[in-house]
Amino acid sequence: MSSTSIPSKFDVAVVGAGPAGSATAYLLAKKGFKVLLVERGRGLGDKQLFGGRVYAQPLREVWPELDKEAPIQRWVTRERVSLVSGDKALTLEFKGGERKSFTALLPQLVAWMQRKAEQAGAIFATEATVDEIMFKDGKAVGIRSGNDVVYADVTVDAEGVNRLLLERAGIVPRLSPDHIALGVKEVLRTGSSQLEAAFGIGSDEGVAWVVVGDVTRGVPGGGFIYTNKDTVSIGVVIHLKHAINAIESGQLNNHVYELVEGFRLHPYFRNLWHGATISEYGGHLTIEGGLSFAPKRLVYPGLLVVGDAAGLLLSTGINYRGVDYAVYSGKLAAEAIEYAASHGGLTYDNLLEYERKVKDSFMYRDLVRHRAVEMLMNDPTMFSKLAEVFIGLFSQMFEQDYSVPTPYEAFTGALTEHNMSLNKLMSYMITAVRGL
Amino acid sequence: MSATVQATNKQSPEPKPMKLEDILQSDVWNVDEEPHIVVDYSKCEKCPTKPCIYLCPAGCYTLAGNRVVFSYEGCVECGTCRVICPMDAITWNYPKSGHGIMYRFT
Amino acid sequence: MRIVVGMKWVPGTQSVRIDPKTGTLIREGVPSIVNPHDLPAVELALRLRDKYGGEVIALSMSPPPAIKGLEYLIGMGVDRAILLTDRVYAGADTLATSYALANAIRKIDAEIGKVDLAVFGQETTDSSTAHIPAQTASWLNWPYVYYVRDAWLTEDGKLRVERILENAIEEWELDMPAIISIAMKSIKPRPVSLLNKIRFKTNPSTLITWTNSYMNLDVRCVGLKGSPTFVAKTVDVPEVPRKKIVYKPKDGEDAARWILKSLLSDEKASRALLKALRGSSGGEGS
Numbered sequence A: 001m002s003s004t005s006i007p008s009k010f011d012v013a014v015v016g017a018g019p020a021g022s023a024t025a026y027l028l029a030k031k032g033f034k035v036l037l038v039e040r041g042r043g044l045g046d047k048q049l050f051g052g053r054v055y056a057q058p059l060r061e062v063w064p065e066l067d068k069e070a071p072i073q074r075w076v077t078r079e080r081v082s083l084v085s086g087d088k089a090l091t092l093e094f095k096g097g098e099r100k101s102f103t104a105l106l107p108q109l110v111a112w113m114q115r116k117a118e119q120a121g122a123i124f125a126t127e128a129t130v131d132e133i134m135f136k137d138g139k140a141v142g143i144r145s146g147n148d149v150v151y152a153d154v155t156v157d158a159e160g161v162n163r164l165l166l167e168r169a170g171i172v173p174r175l176s177p178d179h180i181a182l183g184v185k186e187v188l189r190t191g192s193s194q195l196e197a198a199f200g201i202g203s204d205e206g207v208a209w210v211v212v213g214d215v216t217r218g219v220p221g222g223g224f225i226y227t228n229k230d231t232v233s234i235g236v237v238i239h240l241k242h243a244i245n246a247i248e249s250g251q252l253n254n255h256v257y258e259l260v261e262g263f264r265l266h267p268y269f270r271n272l273w274h275g276a277t278i279s280e281y282g283g284h285l286t287i288e289g290g291l292s293f294a295p296k297r298l299v300y301p302g303l304l305v306v307g308d309a310a311g312l313l314l315s316t317g318i319n320y321r322g323v324d325y326a327v328y329s330g331k332l333a334a335e336a337i338e339y340a341a342s343h344g345g346l347t348y349d350n351l352l353e354y355e356r357k358v359k360d361s362f363m364y365r366d367l368v369r370h371r372a373v374e375m376l377m378n379d380p381t382m383f384s385k386l387a388e389v390f391i392g393l394f395s396q397m398f399e400q401d402y403s404v405p406t407p408y409e410a411f412t413g414a415l416t417e418h419n420m421s422l423n424k425l426m427s428y429m430i431t432a433v434r435g436l
Numbered sequence B: 001m002s003a004t005v006q007a008t009n010k011q012s013p014e015p016k017p018m019k020l021e022d023i024l025q026s027d028v029w030n031v032d033e034e035p036h037i038v039v040d041y042s043k044c045e046k047c048p049t050k051p052c053i054y055l056c057p058a059g060c061y062t063l064a065g066n067r068v069v070f071s072y073e074g075c076v077e078c079g080t081c082r083v084i085c086p087m088d089a090i091t092w093n094y095p096k097s098g099h100g101i102m103y104r105f106t
Numbered sequence C: 001m002r003i004v005v006g007m008k009w010v011p012g013t014q015s016v017r018i019d020p021k022t023g024t025l026i027r028e029g030v031p032s033i034v035n036p037h038d039l040p041a042v043e044l045a046l047r048l049r050d051k052y053g054g055e056v057i058a059l060s061m062s063p064p065p066a067i068k069g070l071e072y073l074i075g076m077g078v079d080r081a082i083l084l085t086d087r088v089y090a091g092a093d094t095l096a097t098s099y100a101l102a103n104a105i106r107k108i109d110a111e112i113g114k115v116d117l118a119v120f121g122q123e124t125t126d127s128s129t130a131h132i133p134a135q136t137a138s139w140l141n142w143p144y145v146y147y148v149r150d151a152w153l154t155e156d157g158k159l160r161v162e163r164i165l166e167n168a169i170e171e172w173e174l175d176m177p178a179i180i181s182i183a184m185k186s187i188k189p190r191p192v193s194l195l196n197k198i199r200f201k202t203n204p205s206t207l208i209t210w211t212n213s214y215m216n217l218d219v220r221c222v223g224l225k226g227s228p229t230f231v232a233k234t235v236d237v238p239e240v241p242r243k244k245i246v247y248k249p250k251d252g253e254d255a256a257r258w259i260l261k262s263l264l265s266d267e268k269a270s271r272a273l274l275k276a277l278r279g280s281s282g283g284e285g286s
């Protein structure tokens, strides 16, 4: 065996073949760059877990064939938001129509992206965990996996939220519970006809459903429901900082899987998946408070950071945009590398184009605008309180034996019942509205 | 490869809670022979709240009496324990050579 | 040395479901893996190559998805891999499989170069017959030793192997070409290496596919037709969930007390215990 015949020098080495890394590798390989895409998982997409809905337009900019080719489960036609308090629930529904977002199973969607990258000419190495980004004189020069070193003019870090490599390089501090939430998810197989009947949708429709209130036993976070073709994705997301506090105070003394289970068995929701079987269970970390999670820079000499690793994820409590942000940041990174190569080389100054592009993008603008909402999400009482008050309001209005309260009576009744001053409620609302 | 949420028996429409170990039966791993996570139990003894017991989604941390026992086989590689451990007791890495959890649907 | 190492692509979990009607495995939805007992065999083959030079060729008779498994072995450092695949090979029992493998080894010998050694895992996790290496050795008429955990060459060019038995360790000397199978878990396999994965992806000649139009085997001897064994009946034994309890006893007596207490608190266990006690005291003696 002659090891000299193995290529060990690439134009670009991309670490992590999630949505961000796969998009970067795909676009660069298509432009003729010699690209290595490294993924620690074995099967395609087999380390991937998310909630369930992807916004399509940013992905179409990378893969215009998306609508026709991608493994799309259902286009989302109905948005539902439920506030839950005890067994009571208040649900809002919005019926849209256009193909704005779709539900997906992330291992399948990412497998599709990975295949695209490989077909475009990227060398896709699976089953290889990168242990270190190699630096020489302050510049990233490649990657090390076990005893193997591969050199690259540019390394793209797309390792996701659990940024071991950036930590080892001293670029970001150790992951702390402050900006991190844990998502725990189940995929329930019900069959498509039962699913459509239970959710009241047609065969060409899909539901994205956000649940706030005490599905997470008072720990800030929330629940989600997404309809796939013949399965339903359900899960809860809890903020780790608050979860730790709740454990310390004795408020949370259940195992986290019991939160998902409580949600699955919740009397308001359980008939949606009556008799289903659990096809899969899992957990994954996610970012709360994108910009405060971002590394100081997105460009270092020889190194670009994309996707979750770069803190590019928007979570407003209602909207969740991670996959499309990851893909879009990969697109901007690929464009910046191309720009640098055609402007005299892959120098640090030229690569800074990536940071400029991110700052000019809808992602960055939205992350700045939604900072207020993040602060709101960080207030442990906000969601459960709001849910209680609104449900209190509706139960005053509808749950009556004889006398019908006026809306004002119902409102003030609900406020006093839940120990909430009008001032406090207003301040919540104002923060929320400012964020929106 | 699936766990039933509830008996389809029409007589008992009340769905029943399940054990985490049964729910985990729906997952597939290719378990490495060597653990990718190592816990320094001497630090656990001094850990006041032991949040890993509650927050590891795969239930890899269990209590035997008041001692913590860790088993890596069912780990879903989320990284939660690494983030929440207040004692810095965990040496955390990804499994080698593509081992570990293999998600198909999530 | 030229070493051939066998690989079987097996379902990736312990809980393989068996179709009660046809007696065959249901593989739907369960990703497959390299038979774990093959990995020590691969490791030993690689160590021999690293020490004495030559090449290691992985060989598998499987449908094309097994390429993933061969890719894994190439990732570990195997030089190239041969996939024997053809519709007529489907449904083979160990006899038909070993017939095809033996002929493939002959073919490697004739077309690629002299084969000195074939190495197999002790058995497979999905059928556990342990027939394949022995049957392959019979077809080839090569010497065969099993439960091997180490091997090296002697000065006069013979193969020396160390065999691990329950209560003994033996050394054997074999003329080559020979076949050995490696004791389960006796050698720790190396991890996949990034450069070897890149080699697999950039060098198409690392993977060779042989179909029957190339192998030219008598179709009556391969696949279902060449398989005299059939599964008469399978009994699905449900997995018993076991609970791990760690108890730290003060002393021997405390330990005995605790075990007795735990056993007696379980109705089934206490009945079995009583029965056993009665039996040993010479009561009924069943």
Ligand SMILES: Cc1cc2nc3c(=O)[nH]c(=O)nc-3n(C[C@H](O)[C@H](O)[C@H](O)COP(=O)(O)OP(=O)(O)OC[C@H]3O[C@@H](n4cnc5c(N)ncnc54)[C@H](O)[C@@H]3O)c2cc1C
Residues within 6 Å of the ligand: A015, A016, A017, A018, A019, A020, A021, A038, A039, A040, A041, A047, A048, A049, A050, A051, A052, A053, A054, A055, A128, A129, A130, A131, A158, A159, A160, A161, A164, A165, A182, A183, A184, A185, A235, A237, A284, A285, A286, A306, A307, A308, A309, A313, A320, A321, A322, A323, A324, A326
């Ligand atoms: C519970 C939950 C719900 C979510 N819901 C949604 C949703 O509904 N919609 C949405 O758009 N987003 C959602 N997200 C967010 C979304 O999943 C992420 O934003 C997105 O996956 C980020 O993509 P990425 O490519 O940056 O990182 P990842 O998808 O995390 O990919 C990183 C890849 O790198 C690999 N890797 C890591 N380290 C190494 C290494 N050292 N060597 C080799 N490989 C390595 C990993 O195996 C992985 O494949 C959710 C996330 C969670 C946790």
Ligand code: SF4
Residues within 6 Å of the ligand: B039, B043, B044, B045, B047, B048, B049, B050, B051, B052, B053, B061, B068, B084, B085, B086, B087, B088, B089, B090
């Ligand atoms: S949180 Fe850390 S120190 Fe505490 S019990 Fe768990 S592993 Fe041990």
Ligand code: SF4
Residues within 6 Å of the ligand: B037, B055, B056, B057, B058, B059, B060, B074, B075, B076, B077, B078, B079, B080, B081, B082
């Ligand atoms: S990484 Fe996640 S699943 Fe694995 S042990 Fe830690 S908390 Fe549990």
